[in-house]
Amino acid sequence: MNIHITNLHNIGGTATLAMDGVVQIAKKLDFTEMGVMKRQFYEDYWNTISHHLDGTIASLYHGDIVFFQYPTWNGPDYDKVFVDKIKLYNDVRLVIFVHDLQKLMFDSEQSILDTEISILNKADVLILPSVKMHEYMINNGLRDDIQVLYQKIWEVPGFPCFKEHQNLKKMLFTGNWNRFPFLESYHGKTIVEHFDYQKPPRDDDSSFTWRNGFKPIQLMRELSKGGYGLVWCDKEYLERYYSMNQPHKLGFTLASGIPVIVRNGCVHSDFVREKGLGYVVDSLEEADNLVQNTSDEEYAKMISNIAPYQYMLLNGVYTKKLLMDALICVLEK
Incomplete structure (x- = not known):
């Protein structure tokens, strides 16, 4: 057999x-x-x-x-x-x-x-x-x-384990512009860095910047430098899809060693909240406020909470x- x-x-x-x-x-x-x-x-x-x-x-x-x-x-x-x-x-x-x-x-x-x-x-x-x-x-x-x-x-087995993370006031998002309308409408103090090979129609401003696309290991290195991985979608898409599926970017971000921001009601909202792996919010405005007010000590605590999961995700x-x-x-x- x-x-x-x-x-x-x-x-x-x-x-x-x-x-x-x-x-x-x-x-x-x-x-x-x-x-x-x-x-x-x-x-x-x-x-x-x-x-x-x-x-x-x-x-x-x-x-x-x-x-x-x-x-x-x-x-x-x-x-x-x-x-x-x-x-x-x-x-x-x-x-x-x-x-x-x-x-x-x-x-x-x-x-x-x-x-x-x-x-x-x-x-x-x-x-x-x-x-x-x-x-x-x-x-x-x-x-x-x-x-x-x-x-x-x-999980992302075989990737390197990055351990140096800074409390940077930014949210990091990977995904296609056309599938995520919030990329066009978001305006807040916390900048969203958008990673995608295709240049979006939005010009860089104080709330948004396009970082181009990266190969997976290079992308993980960029994410690991610090900030928050944004695992997000608009409400209609949440109800139709994100409340049922497993977004690969969540595991990828945690394997990078940094906290995540997820929408309340997604598959992993309880997991993220209970394990202290980031923030579970109802809006990007709420996320923006939390990121801006997170101290270095609070960020370090989340990094510590993530460490054992980072190990497991990198080892399958x-x-x-x-x-x-x-x-x-x-x-x-």
């Missing part, structure tokens, strides 16, 4: 960083990588995709276990064909590790969600971002007899436990 785990190649960005981080940890547990390519659509795409997938699963045998990191970002129809091929093998057990629901992320039509749920219903065990997302899926047709585990937080402790728990679940079924 072999244990396989899918991994996405040739796309870049957070999707690849998240999947590859899980695979790094899985390989230390003797999982075998099953590489997935981001496919470009072309005229004869659907006539050839079956052959591509035959190559992808060539190492699969009857009785194996597959950890499928969902989605592959090739579209729900592709993922459906992929999962159907895996399930053709006798006694293959399937764990689907849900990173995102495309319906929630992009506010797609209901038919997209129906396809996604049909894929997830074929799992023996599901790993989900939150209880709230599980409830949402149940209300939209997910089988209620599937065993479910919940992810704690995204939570993900290792999650993968082992899922493996135990599927073997005991």
Whole structure:
């Protein structure tokens, strides 16, 4: 019996960083990588995709276990064909590790969600971002007899541990301008530094500055210098998506060693509040006021609170436990 785990190649960005981080940890547990390519659509795409997938699963045998990191970002129809091929093998057990629901992320039509749920219903065990997302899926047709585990937080194994942090009066945000309208409307004493490869339409001013994009390790180095990692979205997006999903930037920021600012109601608001890892607020005005009035001693206390979590996030402790728990679940079924 072999244990396989899918991994996405040739796309870049957070999707690849998240999947590859899980695979790094899985390989230390003797999982075998099953590489997935981001496919470009072309005229004869659907006539050839079956052959591509035959190559992808060539190492699969009857009785194996597959950890499928969902989605592959090739579209729900592709993922459906992929999962159907895996399930053709006798006694293959399937764990689907849900990173995102495309319906929630992009506010797609209901038919997209129906396809996604049909894929997830074929799992023996599901790993989900939150209880709230599980409830949402149940209300939209997910089988209620599937065993479910919940992810704690995204990790970034193998990154260096930065330990020098200053109480800088700034909020650091990574993300696409078009998806986060607050970047245009925010005006406060605390400057927001925006990290993204695409230059935004807003010019630098006393409340906002564009820092360009950085490769992940360089970005972590920049964040680690000090300030607060801003894990934020507008209220409508919170209700539709951020209240259910696991934002990679939260784990990435804490792994950088600095405090976070999160919106009340997000998946991690209780975690951040109870562990003293930053601030949980209802508005950016509240965040601005808190940052401006945080003393060096208060900031140092948050840094101290973060230190053990920084260690765990850089060493994949939570993900290792999650993968082992899922493996135990599927073997005991």
